[in-house]
Amino acid sequence: MERIYLDHNATTPVRQEVRDKMLPFYGELFGNPSSAHSFGQEVKVPLEEARQRIAGQLGASTAQIVFTSGGTESDNYAIKGVAFAAEKGHIITALTEHPAVLQTVSWLAKKGFDATYLEVDSKGLVDPDDLRKALRPDTILVSIMHVNNEVGTIQPIEELGAITREAGVYFHTDAVQSFGKLPTNVDELNVDLLSVAAHKIYGPKGVGALYIRKGTRIDPLIIGGAQEKRRRSGTENIAGIVGFGEAIVLAEAEREEVYERLTLLRQKLVQGIGERIPEVVINGDPERNFPSTVSASVSHVEGESLLLSLDMEGIAVSTGSACSSGSLEPSHVLVAMGIDTVLAQGTLRFSMGRGTTQAEIGYLLDVFPPIVERLRKMSPLSASKAC
Ligand SMILES: Cc1ncc(COP(=O)(O)O)c(C=O)c1O
Known part of the structure; x- marks a missing residue:
């Protein structure tokens, strides 16, 4: 049958072109990109090329892209990272977010942060006026997803981001379902933090990235090495990252x-x-x-x-x-x-x-x-x- x-x-199947690009990194290109010798340097170049591709798609610079293990980690990093750096404060999200956002916010609420969950209308949309009313002097972060994974509703991220920016509050969007499928320029969307994952766009599982606008006060989630400019420690998943870079270029082309x-x-x-x-x-x-x-x-x-x-x-x-x-x-x-x-x-x-x-x-x-x-x-x- x-x-x-x-x-x-x-999830999506990994495209043949993506697999072809990944394979050498399970063979002869096995070096650690942090190594100073030639084995390390020959994988550092493709790592940075992939970063350039992700950054290019977002209209960002490479210094603003941190590779992660996927959408869940990117969401956790954005929200906990801002919360840990601020040490206290109020976080706003919406009731229809992915559990990676909702449970991170409720976990922080148990640790002493305040949380507001915005309601949505019957179509799943957040009302920008509700966001305006929910903002407080101690609000440190707003996290509203771009495209909902269950029903497909596209939130007015540009508008919500503009409101948040005017209030001087960081704005995160989970763009796991929209990256490579809708325009996701970080300046047009007015976002400070944006989560993406490779496996929704015919790339490999277990790879993602977080865009972090320059100047954002955020603590790392995973420490213990100097990788990703000390923002996400651990030897990079080179094959996955290269596959992600290929997947986004192919997705954008079509x-x-x-x-x-x-x-x-x-x-x-x-x-x-x-x-x-x-x-x-x-x-x-x-x-x-x-x-x-x-x-x-x-x-x-x-x-x-x-x-x-x-x-x-x-x-x-x-x-x-x-x-x-x-x-x-x-x-x-x-x-x-x-x-x-x-x-x-x-x-x-x-x-x-x-x-x-x-x-x-x-x-x-x-x-x-x-x-x-x-x-x-x-x-x-x-x-x-x-x-
Ligand atoms: C909107 C959204 N956010 C986050 C995630 C989690 O991403 P990952 O599976 O890469 O951890 C998903 C995946 O289902 C998703 O649809």
């Missing part, structure tokens, strides 16, 4: 074309679901949605059952729910958007990628409606509706 991968927001193609595929998918399945809500903002992502809440069925049934047909998607300790908890993102908690449990996230085809979406639209119909007939959620 041919398999169809519609979970690109979770960015606009992929965006247009995904926009058409998204229209086809949303329209097809609407026409073929009754009682489905498409979550997010129709005007400000990254086109790879379709979050669909299907009434009277559980997302897990839908996911497993689609998997049996060879289609990989994810749910909008986290299965914890045997009970299905609705996604914090959907709950924050005000989606009914029972409906939220019937949510699937379809996330398309550069290789997704019309035929694949057509196949999904053929097999998905009968699955929903079958599960609805069996569902206790349908029975409860009848009562």
